[in-house]
Amino acid sequence: MRRFLLTIAIVVATTTNAIAADTAETQPTVAGVAAVEAHWTRAFRTGDASYLQQLLTDDYVSVNVKGVPRDRATIIALAQKNAAQPPSPTPAMPEPALIIRVEGTSAIVTSDAGGQRSVDVFFYAGGRWHAWYSQHTATTLQPS
Numbered sequence: 001m002r003r004f005l006l007t008i009a010i011v012v013a014t015t016t017n018a019i020a021a022d023t024a025e026t027q028p029t030v031a032g033v034a035a036v037e038a039h040w041t042r043a044f045r046t047g048d049a050s051y052l053q054q055l056l057t058d059d060y061v062s063v064n065v066k067g068v069p070r071d072r073a074t075i076i077a078l079a080q081k082n083a084a085q086p087p088s089p090t091p092a093m094p095e096p097a098l099i100i101r102v103e104g105t106s107a108i109v110t111s112d113a114g115g116q117r118s119v120d121v122f123f124y125a126g127g128r129w130h131a132w133y134s135q136h137t138a139t140t141l142q143p144s
Helices: 002-025 030-046 049-055 072-084
Strands: 056-063 069-071 098-103 106-113 116-125 128-138
Touching: 002 030, 030 049, 030 072, 030 098, 030 106, 030 116, 030 128, 049 056, 049 072, 049 128, 056 072, 069 072
Parallel strands: 056 128
Antiparallel strands: 056 069, 098 106, 106 116, 116 128
Protein backbone atom coordinates (compact mmCIF):
# COMPACT_ATOMS: atom_id res chain seq x y z
CA MET A 1 0.00 0.00 0.00
CA ARG A 2 2.81 2.40 0.89
CA ARG A 3 4.53 1.71 -2.46
CA PHE A 4 1.25 2.37 -4.27
CA LEU A 5 0.77 5.72 -2.49
CA LEU A 6 4.39 6.69 -3.23
CA THR A 7 3.87 5.84 -6.91
CA ILE A 8 0.68 7.96 -7.00
CA ALA A 9 2.51 10.87 -5.34
CA ILE A 10 5.33 10.71 -7.90
CA VAL A 11 2.89 10.63 -10.82
CA VAL A 12 0.93 13.60 -9.44
CA ALA A 13 4.13 15.62 -8.81
CA THR A 14 5.50 14.88 -12.27
CA THR A 15 2.21 15.74 -13.96
CA THR A 16 1.86 18.93 -11.93
CA ASN A 17 5.39 20.04 -12.87
CA ALA A 18 4.76 19.32 -16.58
CA ILE A 19 1.47 21.25 -16.53
CA ALA A 20 3.12 24.17 -14.71
CA ALA A 21 5.94 24.28 -17.28
CA ASP A 22 3.45 24.18 -20.18
CA THR A 23 1.35 26.90 -18.54
CA ALA A 24 4.39 29.11 -17.94
CA GLU A 25 5.36 28.81 -21.60
CA THR A 26 1.99 30.17 -22.72
CA GLN A 27 2.31 33.39 -20.72
CA PRO A 28 3.12 36.60 -22.67
CA THR A 29 5.65 37.57 -20.01
CA VAL A 30 9.38 37.47 -19.28
CA ALA A 31 8.77 34.30 -17.24
CA GLY A 32 6.97 32.76 -20.21
CA VAL A 33 9.86 33.50 -22.56
CA ALA A 34 12.35 32.15 -20.00
CA ALA A 35 10.35 28.89 -19.78
CA VAL A 36 10.32 28.62 -23.58
CA GLU A 37 14.09 29.23 -23.78
CA ALA A 38 14.73 26.49 -21.18
CA HIS A 39 12.46 24.04 -23.01
CA TRP A 40 14.09 24.96 -26.35
CA THR A 41 17.53 24.16 -24.93
CA ARG A 42 16.33 20.77 -23.63
CA ALA A 43 14.59 20.01 -26.93
CA PHE A 44 17.71 20.83 -28.95
CA ARG A 45 19.91 18.67 -26.72
CA THR A 46 17.50 15.73 -26.71
CA GLY A 47 16.31 15.86 -30.31
CA ASP A 48 12.69 16.69 -29.42
CA ALA A 49 11.60 17.39 -33.01
CA SER A 50 7.90 17.83 -32.18
CA TYR A 51 8.62 20.65 -29.73
CA LEU A 52 11.03 22.33 -32.14
CA GLN A 53 8.50 22.08 -34.99
CA GLN A 54 5.84 23.86 -32.98
CA LEU A 55 8.26 26.48 -31.58
CA LEU A 56 10.19 27.45 -34.72
CA THR A 57 8.21 29.26 -37.41
CA ASP A 58 8.17 27.84 -40.94
CA ASP A 59 10.49 30.66 -42.04
CA TYR A 60 12.75 30.45 -38.96
CA VAL A 61 16.43 31.19 -39.62
CA SER A 62 19.43 30.80 -37.33
CA VAL A 63 22.71 32.40 -38.40
CA ASN A 64 25.72 30.67 -36.81
CA VAL A 65 29.01 32.26 -35.74
CA LYS A 66 30.47 31.68 -39.23
CA GLY A 67 27.58 33.59 -40.81
CA VAL A 68 25.92 30.47 -42.22
CA PRO A 69 22.10 30.65 -42.19
CA ARG A 70 20.27 27.47 -41.16
CA ASP A 71 16.57 26.92 -41.62
CA ARG A 72 14.09 25.17 -39.35
CA ALA A 73 14.60 21.73 -40.94
CA THR A 74 18.39 22.01 -40.56
CA ILE A 75 18.10 22.99 -36.88
CA ILE A 76 15.77 20.07 -36.17
CA ALA A 77 18.16 17.68 -37.97
CA LEU A 78 21.05 19.04 -35.87
CA ALA A 79 19.02 18.47 -32.70
CA GLN A 80 18.32 14.88 -33.70
CA LYS A 81 22.00 14.38 -34.51
CA ASN A 82 22.92 15.78 -31.06
CA ALA A 83 20.53 13.37 -29.37
CA ALA A 84 22.07 10.41 -31.22
CA GLN A 85 25.57 11.21 -29.92
CA PRO A 86 26.84 9.61 -26.72
CA PRO A 87 26.95 11.99 -23.74
CA SER A 88 30.01 14.21 -23.65
CA PRO A 89 32.62 13.31 -21.00
CA THR A 90 33.29 17.01 -20.36
CA PRO A 91 31.52 18.64 -17.43
CA ALA A 92 28.24 20.35 -18.22
CA MET A 93 28.43 24.07 -18.87
CA PRO A 94 26.26 26.26 -16.65
CA GLU A 95 23.19 27.68 -18.32
CA PRO A 96 23.92 31.18 -19.65
CA ALA A 97 22.30 34.16 -17.98
CA LEU A 98 19.52 35.48 -20.20
CA ILE A 99 18.56 39.09 -20.75
CA ILE A 100 14.90 38.99 -21.76
CA ARG A 101 12.95 41.98 -23.00
CA VAL A 102 9.26 41.71 -23.79
CA GLU A 103 7.51 44.54 -25.61
CA GLY A 104 3.89 43.80 -26.38
CA THR A 105 3.81 40.65 -28.49
CA SER A 106 7.56 40.62 -29.23
CA ALA A 107 10.50 39.40 -27.21
CA ILE A 108 14.26 39.51 -27.64
CA VAL A 109 16.52 37.24 -25.63
CA THR A 110 20.26 37.87 -25.40
CA SER A 111 22.85 35.63 -23.78
CA ASP A 112 26.63 35.40 -23.63
CA ALA A 113 28.23 32.00 -23.18
CA GLY A 114 30.96 29.85 -24.67
CA GLY A 115 32.62 32.73 -26.50
CA GLN A 116 29.50 33.82 -28.33
CA ARG A 117 26.58 36.17 -28.01
CA SER A 118 23.21 34.76 -29.01
CA VAL A 119 20.06 36.69 -29.79
CA ASP A 120 16.67 35.02 -30.22
CA VAL A 121 13.64 36.89 -31.58
CA PHE A 122 10.12 35.75 -30.65
CA PHE A 123 6.57 36.82 -31.28
CA TYR A 124 3.48 35.88 -29.28
CA ALA A 125 0.43 34.67 -31.20
CA GLY A 126 -2.26 32.06 -30.73
CA GLY A 127 -1.55 31.78 -27.00
CA ARG A 128 2.13 30.87 -27.29
CA TRP A 129 5.59 32.14 -28.18
CA HIS A 130 7.08 31.46 -31.63
CA ALA A 131 10.82 31.65 -32.40
CA TRP A 132 11.38 33.52 -35.64
CA TYR A 133 15.12 34.32 -35.83
CA SER A 134 18.41 33.62 -34.03
CA GLN A 135 21.85 35.16 -34.47
CA HIS A 136 25.07 33.83 -32.96
CA THR A 137 28.19 35.99 -33.00
CA ALA A 138 31.67 35.10 -31.78
CA THR A 139 32.84 37.40 -28.99
CA THR A 140 36.17 38.20 -27.50
CA LEU A 141 36.43 39.70 -24.08
CA GLN A 142 38.60 42.78 -23.86
CA PRO A 143 40.62 43.32 -20.65
CA SER A 144 39.27 46.22 -18.66
